[in-house]
Amino acid sequence: MKIAIRSLAIIFSLLLLSCGGKEEKKKAGFSVDRTKATEKPAETAPAIDATPASARIDLSNKGVGPITEITLDSEIDEALAKSGEEVYNQMCLACHRVGKKFIGPAPDGILERRSPEWVMNMILNPEGMVKEDALAKDLLMEFNGAPMANQGLTEEQARSVLEFFRTLK
Amino acid sequence: MKKYSFYVMLLIGFSALLSSCGNQGDGQSSNGALSSSTAEKAYVAPGEHDEFYAFISGGYSGNITVYGLPSGRMFKEIPVFSQFPTSGYGYSEETKPMLNTSFGFVPWDDSHHPDISQTNGELDGRWIFINGNNTPRIARVSLSTFETEEIIELPNSAGNHSSSFVTENSEYVVAGTRFSVPIPQRDMPINEYKGNFKGSLSFVSVAPDNGRMNLEFQIIMPGFNYDLAHPGRGKSHGWFFFTTYNTEEANTLMEVNSSQNDKDFIAAINWKKVEEYVKNGGGTKIPAEYAHNVYDEHTHTATSTMKKEVLTVNPLDVPGAVFFLPTPKSPHGCDVDPSGQYIIGNGKLSADLTVHSFDKMIAAIEGEKFDGEAYGIPILKFEDVLAGVVKSGGLGPLHTEFDGKGNAYTTFFISSEVVKWKLGTWEVLDRQPTFYSVGHLMIPGGNSAKPFGKYVVALNKITKDRYLPTGPEMEHSAQIYDISGDKMELIYDFPTHGEPHYAAGIPADLLAPKSKKIYRLDENKHPYAVLTPSDAKVTREGNEVHVYMSTIRSHFTPDNIEGVKVGDKVYFHITNHEQDFDVPHGFSMIGQNTSELLVMPGQTKTSLWEPKKPGVWPFYCTDFCSALHQEMQGYVRVSPAGSNVPLTYTLGE
Numbered sequence: 001m002k003i004a005i006r007s008l009a010i011i012f013s014l015l016l017l018s019c020g021g022k023e024e025k026k027k028a029g030f031s032v033d034r035t036k037a038t039e040k041p042a043e044t045a046p047a048i049d050a051t052p053a054s055a056r057i058d059l060s061n062k063g064v065g066p067i068t069e070i071t072l073d074s075e076i077d078e079a080l081a082k083s084g085e086e087v088y089n090q091m092c093l094a095c096h097r098v099g100k101k102f103i104g105p106a107p108d109g110i111l112e113r114r115s116p117e118w119v120m121n122m123i124l125n126p127e128g129m130v131k132e133d134a135l136a137k138d139l140l141m142e143f144n145g146a147p148m149a150n151q152g153l154t155e156e157q158a159r160s161v162l163e164f165f166r167t168l169k
Numbered sequence: 170m171k172k173y174s175f176y177v178m179l180l181i182g183f184s185a186l187l188s189s190c191g192n193q194g195d196g197q198s199s200n201g202a203l204s205s206s207t208a209e210k211a212y213v214a215p216g217e218h219d220e221f222y223a224f225i226s227g228g229y230s231g232n233i234t235v236y237g238l239p240s241g242r243m244f245k246e247i248p249v250f251s252q253f254p255t256s257g258y259g260y261s262e263e264t265k266p267m268l269n270t271s272f273g274f275v276p277w278d279d280s281h282h283p284d285i286s287q288t289n290g291e292l293d294g295r296w297i298f299i300n301g302n303n304t305p306r307i308a309r310v311s312l313s314t315f316e317t318e319e320i321i322e323l324p325n326s327a328g329n330h331s332s333s334f335v336t337e338n339s340e341y342v343v344a345g346t347r348f349s350v351p352i353p354q355r356d357m358p359i360n361e362y363k364g365n366f367k368g369s370l371s372f373v374s375v376a377p378d379n380g381r382m383n384l385e386f387q388i389i390m391p392g393f394n395y396d397l398a399h400p401g402r403g404k405s406h407g408w409f410f411f412t413t414y415n416t417e418e419a420n421t422l423m424e425v426n427s428s429q430n431d432k433d434f435i436a437a438i439n440w441k442k443v444e445e446y447v448k449n450g451g452g453t454k455i456p457a458e459y460a461h462n463v464y465d466e467h468t469h470t471a472t473s474t475m476k477k478e479v480l481t482v483n484p485l486d487v488p489g490a491v492f493f494l495p496t497p498k499s500p501h502g503c504d505v506d507p508s509g510q511y512i513i514g515n516g517k518l519s520a521d522l523t524v525h526s527f528d529k530m531i532a533a534i535e536g537e538k539f540d541g542e543a544y545g546i547p548i549l550k551f552e553d554v555l556a557g558v559v560k561s562g563g564l565g566p567l568h569t570e571f572d573g574k575g576n577a578y579t580t581f582f583i584s585s586e587v588v589k590w591k592l593g594t595w596e597v598l599d600r601q602p603t604f605y606s607v608g609h610l611m612i613p614g615g616n617s618a619k620p621f622g623k624y625v626v627a628l629n630k631i632t633k634d635r636y637l638p639t640g641p642e643m644e645h646s647a648q649i650y651d652i653s654g655d656k657m658e659l660i661y662d663f664p665t666h667g668e669p670h671y672a673a674g675i676p677a678d679l680l681a682p683k684s685k686k687i688y689r690l691d692e693n694k695h696p697y698a699v700l701t702p703s704d705a706k707v708t709r710e711g712n713e714v715h716v717y718m719s720t721i722r723s724h725f726t727p728d729n730i731e732g733v734k735v736g737d738k739v740y741f742h743i744t745n746h747e748q749d750f751d752v753p754h755g756f757s758m759i760g761q762n763t764s765e766l767l768v769m770p771g772q773t774k775t776s777l778w779e780p781k782k783p784g785v786w787p788f789y790c791t792d793f794c795s796a797l798h799q800e801m802q803g804y805v806r807v808s809p810a811g812s813n814v815p816l817t818y819t820l821g822e
Binding site: 089090091093094095102103144145146147149150151152153 | 687690691700701702703719721722723724726746747748749752795796797821
């Protein structure tokens with residue numbers, strides 16, 4: 001019984017929290033509740049990395065998914081990058097814009113922060129990544145809980161998109 | 170205290186189990202209730218899949234509902250002849266042409282008899298056909314997308330009831346008229362029916378590669394009512410059998426006047442002979458008007474074409490092609506056993522079933538043993554073609570299905586029961602009550618050369634006290650019987666939707682693996698599709714505004730539109746950019762005089778909005794698509810007619 005009440009309280013405070021994020025400009029009386037609500041997760045989840053997930057650098061993490069190891073040629077394959085750009089424009093552009101935080105993070109410079117395997121796994125296995133990869137999980141939270149959609153790309157298509165990303169500086 | 174109530178509950182549960190088993194009252198409970206695991210037989214555990222798909226006609230809903238067997242769980246309603254706001258079928262610009270007819274847009278029909286396409290007499294699971302009874306039509310539904318792909322109207326037909334049944338290799342899907350009418354239609358006194366009205370039997374070919382239908386020929390028969398039909402199979406492949414009633418040719422007070430004759434007929438049609446006659450240039454082309462509507466899976470768009478003539482065949486011009494088999498009395502169902510040897514006429518005003526023999530029929534034809542003729546069509550002698558009579562003791566036999574193990578199952582409407590009997594010996598093996606007044610019954614593949622005789626579903630006309638009452642109108646009940654043993658066992662009872670007439674079942678493993686999950690965006694050929702969000706735009710041509718819009722979890726591109734004016738016709742062309750299974754997006758606009766759209770992944774659909782008032786009007790996604798679904802919305806600014814607000818469209822600016 002006590003447990004039930006406590007978890008109800010947690011659910012309720014989460015609910016408040018999720019509302020809180022949207023109402024920055026409002027000055028109405030909800031601010032009191034909001035302050036209360038924001039205190040709780042701070043207690044239960046200590047040691048949060050202050051750096052936003054999108055800015056963190058982790059080149060050793062290969063992520064979770066079908067890609068375990070790929071090697072990149074030092075030269076960029078322009079033809080492959082070109083076809084990757086086409087796939088990107090059709091399948092990714094709705095949420096990812098070059099040079100701009102949009103629904104999801106911008107793809108430019110991604111390979112300075114992530115391993116190529118991680119990038120491809122994020123494309124090919126987004127559901128698995130947000131469940132099992134801590135970084136992907138944090139990214140989901142940073143981007144308002146908007147899940148990366150599985151666009152059903154083949155490995156070849158994902159590889160071409162990766163090559164296109166290499167051309168973005 | 171807690172423990173005590175636990176035991177009480179257990180006891181109550183246990184006794185409920187005992188008493189519910191007892192209610193079976195079928196006299197087979199000698200092994201005791203504990204060995205009877207009726208509930209288990211219909212139980213499909215959460216997350217588990219059913220063994221069969223059942224496609225049940227919706228009758229006056231105009232649609233098909235899809236259920237699982239043995240669980241009786243409903244999976245889907247497929248819109249066919251009726252507008253369906255749930256998906257926008259018949260409302261979207263792309264699908265409005267599907268419901269076009271020679272009478273204009275008809276938003277509804279009465280769907281009766283689904284039949285799954287066959288190859289070599291076995292279900293092949295490519296398409297399911299169904300008839301529209303009221304404004305005569307046949308529809309073809311894809312069994313990979315579960316969408317209606319084609320509808321063809323039938324001229325010179327009225328009450329398309331003996332339809333839509335397929336031949337052994339889906340060469341034809343067949344449609345006989347219930348009402349005889351003047352052919353061609355003309356202004357004449359009704360009481361001059363006799364001898365002047367005619368009945369058409371339409372043979373619609375099915376293209377083997379893509380299923381496209383074409384009305385090849387119509388046989389113009391005497392003015393009887395053509396009630397139901399089934400194709401010959403195996404040895405009788407090449408023949409089609411139609412029950413008739415009203416051989417009296419009455420035109421009023423039919424329930425008395427068309428029940429006078431002691432016997433009506435089963436019309437036996439050698440369609441191969443007629444086909445050959447037509448191929449050699451036979452038949453007469455007459456003017457007609459009928460719509461042929463085709464939905465293209467790649468453009469996601471239907472087109473309607475009006476056809477102008479039809480080839481008719483006078484049966485007297487094709488000797489040896491058409492015969493009448495006398496059958497008592499106002500026969501309804503016309504069913505052919507898996508071997509093709511027996512043709513069963515269920516005389517709905519007779520207590521007995523009449524079984525004709527195909528071999529005997531051929532012998533009688535070859536021996537020219539005729540008992541007269543009707544309008545020049547030879548009538549065979551009843552005794553010469555009769556294989557046997559099933560004396561069941563039931564009342565009002567309607568329809569028969571087969572289990573592929575030598576048994577037949579016939580429904581009796583008046584006495585509310587399913588009767589199991591043996592082909593060849595005609596002996597009654599078992600009978601089980603239905604609840605209530607059963608019409609059709611269905612065994613998966615039960616009217617093909619290869620039935621899957623594990624379950625039979627009884628489709629009832631009357632529900633009464635079976636479920637909690639829901640006002641004067643109740644959904645019709647259906648019962649599932651396990652027929653794997655010697656005796657039929659009632660295992661489940663579930664409500665259906667609309668009025669189910671016939672149904673068609675198929676093993677799940679023939680369909681599930683090829684069920685389409687998404688439409689590929691790179692195969693989308695819709696003329697208004699946006700294949701990349703950077704192509705999203707709004708254009709104006711006079712007072713027509715076209716919004717090329719894309720969707721993905723969870724936003725519209727664009728989501729702010731200005732420059733629309735009162736008096737404009739605004740077409741929203743929505744392309745869903747998801748490529749993941751089961752992630753549709755919806756679209757709805759405030760005050761729109763049409764339904765929402767539900768757009769499948771990779772698909773494009775179009776909705777028309779004619780804004781009537783200046784203001785800023787919201788639209789939103791109707792399908793809960795993600796945690797941010799509630800954020801999936803946008804605004805259109807509508808200015809007064811003649812204002813100069815420039816046309817703009819933005820997202821995130």
